[in-house]
Amino acid sequence: MLTRTDLQKMKTENRKIAMITAYDFPSAKTAEKAGIDMILVGDSLGMVVLGYDSTVKVTVGDMSHHGKAVRRGAPDTFVVVDMPFMSYHVSQEQTMQNAQKLMQETDAQAVKLEGANEEILRATRKLTEAGIPVVAHLGLTPQSVNVLGGFKVQGKDRQAGEQLLRDAKNLTDSGAVALVLECVPEELAAIVTDEITIPTIGIGAGPGCDGQVLVYHDIVKYGVDRLPKFVKTYADFNTIGIEGVEAYISDVRQQIFPAAEHTFNIKDNQLLPKTNKKE
Ligand SMILES: Nc1nc(=O)c2c([nH]1)NC[C@@H]1CN(c3ccc(C(=O)N[C@@H](CCC(=O)O)C(=O)O)cc3)CN21
């Protein structure tokens, strides 16, 4: 399993970090078998596997439930669990308790928090001091979709760019181990990556970041229809899945399935006598 130190070394040696989301046992198992560097149990699970239209409805209980399954599927991979909407905003005490629950129940290596206001910076410091590594997340922060007015590219003007760079530096100073940059212009992401000492992991933030993260179901096109511009797909599970289920339905209807090899038998002398009840 990679460590925080390995990630730092990858940045300085310009070896790119490959991260993917996973939400359950099979996706985690596949990601680990393929040799992924890091897994994110993203709160995007609300949209991708629960069918909500944003991440706002996701709870700490949901994150724990899915995080545990991911850990069982990927016992040897660095796992980051998202702290969901409002689980780190009410009070410092509640933030610590929620992070404790996620770390202890899922056995993750780090938690991820969106944003960089005073409270988030304090939480990042306090969690780190308590032994909980924090991954930061700037740019498009989906938990604030209702304030941002949609899933839109962020940091497009000079002022927003300067703010983002300041935030990134403050998060670094507060102890964050890595920074996810979501939906920001590649020029800005490259500058931030150069200016801070911790690794940046981009999603829709261009090739200049120290690593990349994408949503599992986007990469393999599974249950998703409209994909953001920044996604590249490498497989088409939708098509394969529909074809497979169609063939199964057809086999059942044509009595091709189940065949002899799918069927269990007992010895003739153990057979129940026929009762002829139907006649
Ligand atoms: N399946 C999935 N993939 C993701 O990457 C993802 C989620 N869900 N859910 C949580 C967030 C939401 N994300 C999103 C969702 C939509 C866009 C999107 O449609 N963006 C527009 C750009 C709009 C603009 O130009 O400002 C696009 O065309 O890509 C971006 C990020 C990223 N995350």
Ligand SMILES: CC(C)C(=O)C(=O)O
């Ligand atoms: C898009 C990534 C960075 C995320 O936070 C998620 O999947 O929830």
Ligand SMILES: [Mg+2]
């Ligand atoms: Mg998230």
